[in-house]
Amino acid sequence: MAESTAEVVVVGAGPTGLTLAYELALAGVRTLLVEQLPRRVEQVKGGGIQPRTAELLDSRGLLEPLLRRAVPRDPVGGHFAALPVPLDCTPWRTRHPFPIAIPQWEIEEVLEERVVAAGARVLRGAAVSGVEPDADGVVVTADGLRVRARHLVACDGGHSTVRKLLGLPFPGRPGAHQAVLADIRLSAVSPLVPRQIGHMSSLTRRAGGHWAMLVPLGGDRYRITFGHAEQADTARDTPVTREEITAALHAVYGEQTVLGAVENSSRFSDATRQLEHYRVGRVLFAGDAAHIHSPLGGQGLNLGIQDAFNLGWKLAAAVQDRAPNGLLDSYHDERHPVAAQVLRHTSAQRVLADANPSEDVAALRDIVTDLLRLPDTNRHLAGLMSGLSLRYDLSGDHPLTGRRMPDADLVTDAGPVRPATLFGSGHAVLLDLARTVPAGLRLPPRVDLVRARCTEDLGATALLVRPDGYVCWAADGSAADGDALLAAVAGSLTTAR
Numbered sequence: 001m002a003e004s005t006a007e008v009v010v011v012g013a014g015p016t017g018l019t020l021a022y023e024l025a026l027a028g029v030r031t032l033l034v035e036q037l038p039r040r041v042e043q044v045k046g047g048g049i050q051p052r053t054a055e056l057l058d059s060r061g062l063l064e065p066l067l068r069r070a071v072p073r074d075p076v077g078g079h080f081a082a083l084p085v086p087l088d089c090t091p092w093r094t095r096h097p098f099p100i101a102i103p104q105w106e107i108e109e110v111l112e113e114r115v116v117a118a119g120a121r122v123l124r125g126a127a128v129s130g131v132e133p134d135a136d137g138v139v140v141t142a143d144g145l146r147v148r149a150r151h152l153v154a155c156d157g158g159h160s161t162v163r164k165l166l167g168l169p170f171p172g173r174p175g176a177h178q179a180v181l182a183d184i185r186l187s188a189v190s191p192l193v194p195r196q197i198g199h200m201s202s203l204t205r206r207a208g209g210h211w212a213m214l215v216p217l218g219g220d221r222y223r224i225t226f227g228h229a230e231q232a233d234t235a236r237d238t239p240v241t242r243e244e245i246t247a248a249l250h251a252v253y254g255e256q257t258v259l260g261a262v263e264n265s266s267r268f269s270d271a272t273r274q275l276e277h278y279r280v281g282r283v284l285f286a287g288d289a290a291h292i293h294s295p296l297g298g299q300g301l302n303l304g305i306q307d308a309f310n311l312g313w314k315l316a317a318a319v320q321d322r323a324p325n326g327l328l329d330s331y332h333d334e335r336h337p338v339a340a341q342v343l344r345h346t347s348a349q350r351v352l353a354d355a356n357p358s359e360d361v362a363a364l365r366d367i368v369t370d371l372l373r374l375p376d377t378n379r380h381l382a383g384l385m386s387g388l389s390l391r392y393d394l395s396g397d398h399p400l401t402g403r404r405m406p407d408a409d410l411v412t413d414a415g416p417v418r419p420a421t422l423f424g425s426g427h428a429v430l431l432d433l434a435r436t437v438p439a440g441l442r443l444p445p446r447v448d449l450v451r452a453r454c455t456e457d458l459g460a461t462a463l464l465v466r467p468d469g470y471v472c473w474a475a476d477g478s479a480a481d482g483d484a485l486l487a488a489v490a491g492s493l494t495t496a497r
């Protein structure tokens with residue numbers, strides 16, 4: 001059996017695993033990405049990027065190549081439970097207020113190109129069959145290869161092989177509803193078929209005992225999601241038939257809508273589960289390997305990518321022996337509550353979006369729809385669904401501590417800059433907005449000092465921003481205390497000097 005080494009092995013080349021591999025490689029960590037599929041499946045799947053995820057991808061220069069592949073859609077906000085009121089993200093002051101539609105396989109293709117360019121190794125067609133953790137690392141066996149690494153991160157989906165090999169429970173509840181997802185081509189369409197992606201409430205229809213959502217992808221290509229009461233007892237691995245898809249199309253969109261080809265199809269459920277611990281010794285979990293939930297609101301892909309942004313810089317610091325005490329454990333402490341909240345609100349949406357609502361649920365839908373038209377309610381749910389309102393519980397009294405870096409216009413000596421352009425290297429950034437940071441202050445590697453003016457008052461003269469874009473220290477006085485700042489760096493980011 002061939003032997004190899006890596007500092008980190010990442011299992012699973014979906015959006016979560018690819019993002020994490022990129023973050024690690026960007027930090028100089030020797031990374032091996034292992035994927036059981038020999039080639040990616042060209043399936044749309046979770047093809048929606050939420051505003052906060054767009055900001056994070058923008059901060060690494062990854063958004064622009066993705067936007068070139070985006071599917072045209074109306075400039076309209078996201079949704080809560082498919083209710084007919086768009087969520088308005090503009091009060092959260094972001095340059096990316098609308099969801100972005102991109103087939104998942106194209107997201108993966110762009111990310112994998114960047115992963116390889118950053119120096120990570122990608123091994124496809126290798127199924128993991130053994131995981132042997134010990135006090136110093138972990139040995140991973142995958143199709144004739146044994147790899148010794150300091151850490152393993154499982155990003156291998158809801159049916160995680162790594163999780164099963166370690167015998168870890170995945171508590172929660174099984175799915176109560178089942179549906180079909182398929183990428184199809186239509187050879188003829190009725191007037192009921194949408195011509196462009198709009199608000200989800202305009203894409204979802206019900207008729208003839210079926211519900212369906214038909215999303216136009218350009219030309220004759222569509223993604224259809226559909227269900228009916230009889231699907232509840234269908235086994236997940238039962239092949240989706242052409243007749244099944246045709247029946248849904250005819251019931252909901254009329255017999256003028258003619259199925260041309262089925263490119264791929266699968267079944268999914270609204271099962272809701274979450275690992276109790278995202279770190280088990282030298283093994284960590286991210287994305288669907290750590291949490292699964294109803295797909296309502298397009299949260300899964302985004303939750304996983306944001307897991308990777310949170311974990312990547314912390315794991316790199318741990319591997320390179322420059323992590324402050326407890327930094328790697330803070331991944332679980334910060335991200336587990338975020339996923340738990342997503343599990344709660346997707347469960348609530350599942351009730352509201354029931355395809356055959358009872359009289360009581362219909363009344364509740366009317367009430368919640370009215371509430372969504374109130375600015376404060378809409379702002380709250382827009383922040384929740386987009387990820388823009390997320391605040392980590394970090395030490396410090398300043399109002400910005402734990403929040404995402406405000407997306408405000410900055411001006412440096414070299415000219416105007418956007419905050420996103422400051423994080424391309426994956427470093428933390430000390431932003432000095434009033435020339436208050438002592439001139440002789442020696443910052444450790446991977447912390448960049450940027451002196452700039454802000455076109456608006458952020459309520460701070462200096463901000464220390466983590467590589468994942470969250471403020472971990474802020475000062476609002478006339479001078480930033482150098483000792484306090486260095487203590488914040490050492491406690492929150494790195495012990496390297």
